[in-house]
Amino acid sequence: xxxxxxxxxxxxxxxxxxxIAVLIGIYYVVRTLALTFDAVADALGPLGKIWRARRTISQxxxxxxxxxxEYLDSQVRALRxxxxxxxxxxxxxxxxxxxxxxxxxEHGLVLERHVTFLEFRDKWMRDHQLENxxxxxxx
Numbered sequence: 001x002x003x004x005x006x007x008x009x010x011x012x013x014x015x016x017x018x019x020i021a022v023l024i025g026i027y028y029v030v031r032t033l034a035l036t037f038d039a040v041a042d043a044l045g046p047l048g049k050i051w052r053a054r055r056t057i058s059q060x061x062x063x064x065x066x067x068x069x070e071y072l073d074s075q076v077r078a079l080r081x082x083x084x085x086x087x088x089x090x091x092x093x094x095x096x097x098x099x100x101x102x103x104x105x106e107h108g109l110v111l112e113r114h115v116t117f118l119e120f121r122d123k124w125m126r127d128h129q130l131e132n133x134x135x136x137x138x139x
Contacts, residue, residue: 034052
């Protein structure tokens, strides 16, 4: 019996492959039509109702996921603006410290060396063992 099946499969594999492909294509076309048109779903009876019920669930899940993505997108956008603001302030603050350090030196005062943000960032990343991380926000 096994030999007969093997012979049939080896001799008729193109026909078998084409038949399977056509059946899969028909399945997807009928399912898409059932999900798109109520009349097709009604004509398919219980199978159409099952497909429509699953579509309703997946639409609800899709809507929920879309809302979550929009929320997270707004959060990321807010965090990026906050980060850009902090970084701009840090650079401005660094310039202020440099100017005041120069003024202090003109008057003979010696201040301890000011650590720039980039130096602080590099040390902080080393201390937190993140120096080898490829963090895109610093580029």
